[in-house]
Amino acid sequence: MPKKLKIFCPALEEEALKQFNDCCSKDFVIQAALMPDAHTGYVAPIGAVIKTKRAVVPAWVGYDIGCGMIAVLISDKKAEQILVQEKARQLFNQVNRDIPMGAGRYVAQGRPNFMVDELKKKLQKLKESTTLDKLWETVRDKSNPNLGTLGSGNHFIEILTCDDETWLVIHSGSRGVGHYLATYFMKAVSGRNKGYEATYAIENPDQRDEYMLYQKYCLEFALLNRLSMALKVEKAIKAVTGIQYDTMKNLWTNKNHNHCISLGNDLYLHRKGATSSDKGERGVIPGNMRDGCYLVEGLGNDDFLCSSSHGAGRQMSRTQARKNVKLEKFQEAMEGIVAPICRKTIDESPFAYKDVSEVMKLQKDSVKIIKRLKPIINWKGF
Numbered sequence: 001m002p003k004k005l006k007i008f009c010p011a012l013e014e015e016a017l018k019q020f021n022d023c024c025s026k027d028f029v030i031q032a033a034l035m036p037d038a039h040t041g042y043v044a045p046i047g048a049v050i051k052t053k054r055a056v057v058p059a060w061v062g063y064d065i066g067c068g069m070i071a072v073l074i075s076d077k078k079a080e081q082i083l084v085q086e087k088a089r090q091l092f093n094q095v096n097r098d099i100p101m102g103a104g105r106y107v108a109q110g111r112p113n114f115m116v117d118e119l120k121k122k123l124q125k126l127k128e129s130t131t132l133d134k135l136w137e138t139v140r141d142k143s144n145p146n147l148g149t150l151g152s153g154n155h156f157i158e159i160l161t162c163d164d165e166t167w168l169v170i171h172s173g174s175r176g177v178g179h180y181l182a183t184y185f186m187k188a189v190s191g192r193n194k195g196y197e198a199t200y201a202i203e204n205p206d207q208r209d210e211y212m213l214y215q216k217y218c219l220e221f222a223l224l225n226r227l228s229m230a231l232k233v234e235k236a237i238k239a240v241t242g243i244q245y246d247t248m249k250n251l252w253t254n255k256n257h258n259h260c261i262s263l264g265n266d267l268y269l270h271r272k273g274a275t276s277s278d279k280g281e282r283g284v285i286p287g288n289m290r291d292g293c294y295l296v297e298g299l300g301n302d303d304f305l306c307s308s309s310h311g312a313g314r315q316m317s318r319t320q321a322r323k324n325v326k327l328e329k330f331q332e333a334m335e336g337i338v339a340p341i342c343r344k345t346i347d348e349s350p351f352a353y354k355d356v357s358e359v360m361k362l363q364k365d366s367v368k369i370i371k372r373l374k375p376i377i378n379w380k381g382f
C-alpha cells in the first residue's frame with residue numbers, strides 16, 4: 001500500500017524536506033504529515049507527525065519529551081483585567097522571584113504539597129514497572145529539583161487578554177528529566193556514544209516497553225511541571241492584585257506537543273512539535289511574544305494525522321536573529337507589553353518567527369480558532 005504523506009508547509013527549507021523524506025523512507029513508516037510551522041530539526045523536522053508499525057524512534061520525539069502548553073482563564077471581568085495591567089510590572093517582578101527561569105535554575109521549595117505528593121506517586125508507579133533500577137534512581141533524583149521550573153529559550157509564561165478576559169499560558173516541558181532519558185535511550189538504541197541523534201528504531205519489544213514507560217513518566221512530569229508553575233502564578237496574582245481564581249477549575253487545557261503514543265495494534269504516532277487535534281479537542285497555538293496565542297479546537301482531520309502546528313515556527317535561526325534583529329526594533333515591536341527585552345532575548349523577538357496568522361490559514365482544515373489572545377506580560381528564561 002502506498003504511504004499517505006502530506007506536507008502543509010509551502011515554504012519549506014530544503015533541509016527540513018530532506019529530513020522529512022529520510023524519515024518517511026523507512027519501511028516501518030506507514031503515514032506522515034508535516035505541519036505548517038515546520039522547520040529543520042536534528043533528525044526529524046520540527047512539525048513532523050509520523051505513524052509507524054512495530055517501531056518507536058526516540059530521536060523523533062526528541063529531548064524535550066512532553067514539552068507543551070497549559071492555558072488557564074484568570075478572569076472574565078474587565079475591572080480585574082485593568083488591575084492586572086496596572087500592576088503588570090510588580091507582577092512581572094514577583095513571578096521572576098517565584099519561578100526559576102533559565103538553564104540550570106532549580107526550585108526546591110514553595111510548590112504545593114499535593115504536587116510533590118503527586119510526583120512521588122508517579123515515581124513509585126514507575127519503580128514498580130521498570131527493570132532498570134539505576135535509571136529509575138537517576139530519574140528520581142532529577143525529578144524533584146526540576147518540578148516547577150520554566151527552562152530557557154522559547155519556553156515562556158504569558159498573561160494575555162481577549163475582550164474582557166485575562167488568560168495565563170505556559171510553555172515548558174520535562175526539563176532535565178526528559179533530556180536525560182532521551183539521551184539515555186538514544187544511546188542505548190543506537191549502541192553509540194556519539195552520532196546517536198539519528199533514526200534508530202526500537203524494534204525489540206522489551207526495550208520499546210521500557211522507553212514507552214519512561215516516556216509516559218516524562219509526559220506526566222511535564223503536565224505536573226506546567227501545573228505547578230500555573231499554581232505559583234495564581235498565588236503571585238493574588239498577592240500582587242488581590243484577584244482570586246482557581247487554576248484547577250479554570251484549566252482550559254494542559255497538553256504536550258512532543259511525544260510518541262501507542263495507537264494499539266503495534267501502531268505508534270510520533271509528534272515532534274505538533275499538537276494533537278482530535279475532533280473537539282482543545283489546544284493552544286502560540287505565535288511569538290508580541291502576537292500571543294490562539295485557543296483552538298481540533299477538527300479530527302486524518303490528512304493532518306489529527307494534528308496541528310505547535311506554534312508559528314522559526315524563520316530565523318538564533319544566530320541569524322542575533323545578527324539581523326536590532327534591539328531598537330525589538331523594543332518598538334514590544335511596546336505596551338511588559339517583557340524581558342534585551343540583547344540576550346533578541347533571538348526570541350517576534351521577527352525570529354514566521355507569521356502565525358499565515359500558519360493558522362494553512363491549517364484551517366485541521367483546527368477551528370476559538371479565541372485570539374494578545375500578551376500583556378511575558379516571561380522568558382535566559
Ligand SMILES: Nc1nc2c(ncn2[C@@H]2O[C@H](COP(=O)(O)O)[C@@H](O)[C@H]2O)c(=O)[nH]1
Nearest residue numbers: 154156273286287288289292293311312313
Ligand atoms: N505567545 C508566545 N509564543 C512563543 C513565544 N516564544 C516562542 N513562541 C512560539 O512557541 C513555539 C514553540 O516552539 P517549540 O519548538 O519550542 O515548542 C514557537 O514555534 C513559537 O511560535 C512567546 O514568548 N510567546
Ligand SMILES: [Mn+2]
Nearest residue numbers: 067068171257
Ligand atoms: Mn515546546
